[in-house]
Amino acid sequence: MSHSVTLTSVEPITHNTYHLTMERPESFDFAPGQATELAIDKDGWRDEARPFTMTSQPEDPELSFVIKSYPDHDGVTEQVAKLGAGDTVMLDEPFGAIQDQGPGVFIAGGAGITPFIPILRKRAMTGDFQNSHLIFSNATEKDIILREEWEGYDGLETTFLVTEQENSPMHAPQLNKGILAELIDDFGQNFYLCGPKPMVKDVRSALKELGAHEDKIITEDGW
Template sequence: MEKEYPVKILAIRQVTHDVKEFRVEKPKGYSFIPGQATDVSINLPEWKEKKNPFTFTGLNDDSFLQFTIKGYPDRHGVTDRLHQLQPGDQLIIRDVWGAIEYRGPGVFLAGGAGITPFLAIFRQLHRDHEARGNTLFFSNKTEADIIEHQELLTILGVSANFILSNDPQAKGYLHTRIDKKFLKEQITDFRQPFYVCGPDQMVIDLNDILKGLGATPEYLVFEK
């Protein structure tokens, strides 16, 4: 039976207009690999059984656990209720799971909140001075939607590429879609690892495109 860990929210930070960072207590002996996730629920009678998967966005060595969560108020679900919580409120986390794990320098393709598993990976690489050689293509609707924009620039420099699909007036960004034409223009080596996370259909489409362009299936890292 899966173990449950009640944890108190320690701090909440507004990251973007609809994304918040939650720092919570870390149970003794609890550990994860950057890129992994757990199922989270709110420790209230009517919400305890409503589990949502969220990726850890802090480092395993931290004394706390961290999640970066986009709210969807129109859905009136777990994320909307999460965004109403305050420090001192409780969550329930469970065992660690996840297939996204760093396998060496490569290309990261993220859409919206799909950046979250990569945040922990990039933060660990940055701390270990091993971020060089990685490239990020991060797609969002508008400039205001970019999660941890400045931090990603600090970690990756010119290798952090930001793509906007619905903000044509914003300067300094790529205005396109991550599709076959884009990947052929931007990438010359398809034998390196590719890390893909975003909406389900985006992940499916990009994996198919990458395989067609010669990417090795074993080097495609995504949540199965």
């Protein structure tokens, strides 16, 4: 790994999602939406790097990440919940194909919202939410990351869906062609897509069937 950095804070933002802030290495340059390979600097974990998206802006003095912890996975994200200020992590050089390419529909599943956090925040700074729509699918309402922030942005259209909470007014099946056809009226625009690989594969296929152009579907390479 290229950089060893010290955490300055670890704070919960949902029941299982944490906001990590840390020192920013010199010459660590990236675009909003890009990620890095991150490993925990502890015995047994240094070789267990995983990709996580920077949620800070490129010009911020510190780096920040929003990471969902999966306690039942017994892996890197499970360890995140045990980290605190003063612990160290290791970072590789930034990478990633998800970057802001103009207005469009942002489709996220669960922790797949993270590349869109810095992109949408950057748009909020410039007041440029023209023709921007966030479609965010989660298991339950308590899983919706930064819901109040998204609802508070003037001009950003938001649609929240939950798949495992039947008593919620947001309850819906997994994102599919029918739901997308109901929510979207222009399939010639940009589509930003991030989430679990099966979801990305299914939604991408559905978007293309509905008329979206392959070169306007912005997601990670190989997904």
